[in-house]
Amino acid sequence: MPSILIVEDETIIRSALKRLLERHDYAVSEAASAEEASQLELKGFDLIISDLRLPGEPGTALIAAAAPVPVLIMTSYASMRSAVESLKQGAVDYVAKPFDHAELLETVEHILHKQMTTPSPPPDITDAGGSRQTMIGNCTAMQQVYTRLRKTAPADVTVLVLGESGTGKELVARAIHQQSKRANAPLICVNCAAIPETLIESELFGHEKGAFTGASAARTGLVEAADGGTLFLDEIGELPLDAQARLLRVLQEGEIRKIGSVETRHVNVRLIAATHRDLRALSKTGEFRLDLYYRLNVMQIELPPLREREDDVLEIADILLDKACKRHERPGLRLSRAARQELRDYPWPGNVRELENALERGVILAEGHLIHPDDLGLAPTPARTHAAPTANTPAASTSLDKGAEESDDDLSLEDYFQHFVLEHQDQMSETELAQKLGISRKNLWERRQRLGIPRKKTARRPG
Structure with a gap:
């Protein structure tokens, strides 16, 4: 309206x-x-x-x-x-x-x-490294994003950014901050899924010396570090319930209290939250506070997945390719006609991040001045698979056997992972699970996403 x-x-x-x-x-x-x-x-x-x-x-x-x-x-x-x-x-x-x-x-x-x-110009952004860049894309969906971003940035309200992993949610957060009245104040970016559950509250809200084992000195939390500026919480759907309660107080009262302290401190922070998950659905299962969801959902910006931005794919690819060529000192590399068609046809489940990785591989593996489809290393998908030889031919038989073998290997590994997590997650923390599996906590979180394994519900402590 x-x-x-x-x-x-x-x-x-x-x-x-x-x-x-x-x-x-x-x-x-x-x-x-x-x-x-x-x-x-x-x-x-x-x-x-x-x-x-x-x-x-x-x-x-x-x-x-x-x-x-x-x-x-x-x-x-x-x-x-x-x-x-x-x-x-x-x-x-x-x-x-x-x-x-x-x-x-x-x-x-x-x-x-x-x-x-009338097309809205893409916003200019200064990335984490201090270099200038522009959001890429002129499709209708991105035009709507630019318009909403332009209107939302000056209004000092909480923003919820929705979108699949790899769609550029942090870029949107940076654009909002840099076009807001807080542009000269700090922007603090936090990936809630990358911080161990036992440390998340300390990281966000700080702690006093001796508040818990290992707290040898007082520490300022990231919320307080963003005072006067903007706090970007990526993957906020992974935030434990106790931390959600503390964050709600920040939004309602503008107050924080360090772990181990009885004193409250006032902070003036604009919050931008992002998630690929349905927070409303999570609230129905008790994994996310409904009152916090309502506090976050003041303004909403939804980023389209790359598969819905067909007209933008090659434009984005050309810009990312140029950057990859400079990084690897391979000037003059171009995408072959077949490679460009491959990029257009691929569904990009990993979105822009997956496209960037494919082009990086292409730049490294290309032997001549052209990058061919094989250099990109994109996995076959039903949408891209062409008619195969019949199963009676030797070549087809070998290919099918190899595919089945690889599929079985993948299935057994993922099956083991899924069974282990579901069997032990009620007794172990996310950190312990990751250690037992020999992977990082971030890797554990990414595999949960891919396999659709929900995290255990974090019980709230009484009082």
């Missing part, structure tokens, strides 16, 4: 205009002056309709303050010269009072339609 702000000092006109727009499914806010309007988050609106003559500053003062949000100026027939001047100052259009309702609605609809169909 498009959001419109009416700025008009005449109460009767303002109320009538509000009722008219609401009857046509617009969300409407009001202000009696440019100064009053400036107290609102102007960039959060889709359109501002303002009278030209207002108490204090004129309506044209909102044009620069609200940019790039369009401003429609209302003026009387006697002030047409002023209306033309408004257009020169950047107003999107003007309507003369008293205006015809149908004409006004048509003008509003035209402005909003034009705004929605």
Whole structure:
């Protein structure tokens, strides 16, 4: 539902205009002056309709303050010269009072339609290494992401970023932070799944000296380190219930308490959370607090998977290939026609991260100046598998036997992993499970994702 702000000092006109727009499914806010309007988050609106003559500053003062949000100026027939001047100052259009309702609605609809169909430029981002980069992609789904990002960044609210693993959720968090009022303050990024369960609360909220075994010195938590800036919690669906309760207090009261301390400290942090999981569904199974979900889901940005961005795949591939060539000092490498077709046809379950890895392999393995499909090392998929020889031919028989053997090996390893985790997770922590399996905790989490094995429910401690 498009959001419109009416700025008009005449109460009767303002109320009538509000009722008219609401009857046509617009969300409407009001202000009696440019100064009053400036107290609102102007960039959060889709359109501002303002009278030209207002108490204090004129309506044209909102044009620069609200940019790039369009401003429609209302003026009387006697002030047409002023209306033309408004257009020169950047107003999107003007309507003369008293205006015809149908004409006004048509003008509003035209402005909003034009705004929605005009491509939004991808935001520039400074990555963790300090280098500048731009989000890539011009498909319709990404245009919607850019529009939502542009409106959300200046509004100092909590944001929930949804998307599959590898779709670029951290890039979105960086873009929001760098286009917000907190851009000069710290951005702290945390992957909740990569921190051992026993340490997550200490990492986020800090601890006092002697609070637990091994706490030889006091430590400032990451939430406090982000004070004044932005905290990005990736994979928030993996956060244990005790830590969820503490995070809820941060959002509700703006307070933290270190482990082992009786004192609370106030923090001013904007939270951006990201997940590939359905938090609402997790709340029904008791794995995620419903009240925390509602606190997180103020503004939502959903990233499309790469398989739904077919028109963007080759553009992204060319940019990533150029970076890989520079890293490995192999200038001039190009994708063959067959390799480009391979990239277009592949479903990319690992999204942009998988595409980046495939191109890295291609740059390393290519022997000439072209990267061929075999260099990319992409696994065959049903969507890409072409008609195979019949099982009666020797070649087909050998291939099928080899495929079956590899499939059995994969199945037995994954089957062992699944049985071991399900059998022991009620008695072991995530760290102990990973140690027993001889893998990292992050690797354990990734395999859980791939096999669809839910984590055990963390029992809340009494009191």
